[in-house]
Amino acid sequence: MHKYIAKLEEKLQHNVKYTQFSFELIKPQHLEFQAGQYVSLKVSNKGERRSYSICSTPDNQHQFDLILDLSPGGLGSQFLQQLEFGEEVEVLAPMGQFLVPEDLPADHLVFVATGSGIAPFKAMIEDQLRNKQDQRQITLHWGMRHPEDLFWLDEWEKLDETFINFHFHPVLSQAPPAWTLCRGRVIDCLSIHARPANAAYFLCGNQTMIADVSRLLIGQGVGKELILTEKFY
Amino acid sequence: MSTQTKQIGKYKVEVIRDKCISAASCVAIAPKVFALDEAEIAIIVSQDGHDDETKLLAAQSCPTMAVIVTNTETGERVWPPQGED
Numbered sequence: 001m002h003k004y005i006a007k008l009e010e011k012l013q014h015n016v017k018y019t020q021f022s023f024e025l026i027k028p029q030h031l032e033f034q035a036g037q038y039v040s041l042k043v044s045n046k047g048e049r050r051s052y053s054i055c056s057t058p059d060n061q062h063q064f065d066l067i068l069d070l071s072p073g074g075l076g077s078q079f080l081q082q083l084e085f086g087e088e089v090e091v092l093a094p095m096g097q098f099l100v101p102e103d104l105p106a107d108h109l110v111f112v113a114t115g116s117g118i119a120p121f122k123a124m125i126e127d128q129l130r131n132k133q134d135q136r137q138i139t140l141h142w143g144m145r146h147p148e149d150l151f152w153l154d155e156w157e158k159l160d161e162t163f164i165n166f167h168f169h170p171v172l173s174q175a176p177p178a179w180t181l182c183r184g185r186v187i188d189c190l191s192i193h194a195r196p197a198n199a200a201y202f203l204c205g206n207q208t209m210i211a212d213v214s215r216l217l218i219g220q221g222v223g224k225e226l227i228l229t230e231k232f233y
Numbered sequence: 234m235s236t237q238t239k240q241i242g243k244y245k246v247e248v249i250r251d252k253c254i255s256a257a258s259c260v261a262i263a264p265k266v267f268a269l270d271e272a273e274i275a276i277i278v279s280q281d282g283h284d285d286e287t288k289l290l291a292a293q294s295c296p297t298m299a300v301i302v303t304n305t306e307t308g309e310r311v312w313p314p315q316g317e318d
Contacts, residue, residue, distance in 0.1 A: 001262065040258060040294050046314055049294040051258050092290065095261040231255065 014151035033094035035127035050076030106200035117205030143186035242285035252299035
């Protein structure tokens with residue numbers, strides 16, 4: 001882990017809640033990280049820091065992307081919202097051990113996210129499929145409230161079309177009548193779909209989801225070593 | 234035979250257990266100073282595992298300001314700033 005200076009290169013507002021921030025590294029200009037890791041951003045002059053998962057893939061070492069739900073309006077959200085293009089930030093990176101282990105004894109990787117918990121999975125799934133040519137089955141269950149909250153749909157659909165081993169299941173807790181896919185919480189979605197044999201699970205999102213899904217999986221006989229988690233708070 | 238202990242730096246860190254939400258950012262930054270216990274609450278494993286700057290960064294990374302940093306030479310509280318805990 002090292003200190004970096006990066007500057008804001010691009011802000012992409014996906015919808016009223018979620019905005020993606022792209023940072024270009026200034027000093028040093030290269031960041032070596034693994035998909036699933038996060039950065040710690042200095043978000044106030046006093047020195048307060050906030051952690052955010054990197055959602056871009058590690059093959060681009062000159063920049064990194066973050067996705068934030070700005071609606072809670074916390075310290076980090078306010079800082080990033082007010083950040084101007086070209087303004088510099090101080091970053092500690094890379095951090096965290098939420099990775100796809102190379103020696104993971106699983107034939108199927110199941111990713112379960114709620115909200116912006118999708119961030120590390122964007123990097124991990126793209127890295128497994130595109131960079132590592134992982135031939136194993138990879139399934140993503142992503143829980144949101146409303147259809148308008150969803151983003152990166154084109155990217156997920158493109159991955160779904162390009163890689164026959166990738167399967168995308170968005171699930172909405174407040175789905176409109178016209179919604180034809182999964183409804184309810186992600187745990188409901190997991191219960192509907194048959195549990196794959198010899199699967200490893202990656203859970204990222206709010207603490208309640210992680211606790212509930214972990215309990216479900218352990219109750220179904222999944223070994224604790226095959227459940228990897230990252231709490232967002 | 235006398236023994237000597239070597240202290241790295243002058244900052245002492247403490248964790249307010251009731252404030253810890255298991256974010257583990259302190260552990261990620263200073264793993265030789267902080268760890269999570271069985272209840273996933275941050276604990277101090279050593280005051281000397283990292284230098285003062287790293288200990289302060291670890292404290293500043295805590296989203297709930299559960300880590301207090303004190304300058305042992307002056308007794309001054311370094312983090313969180315007075316009135317912000």
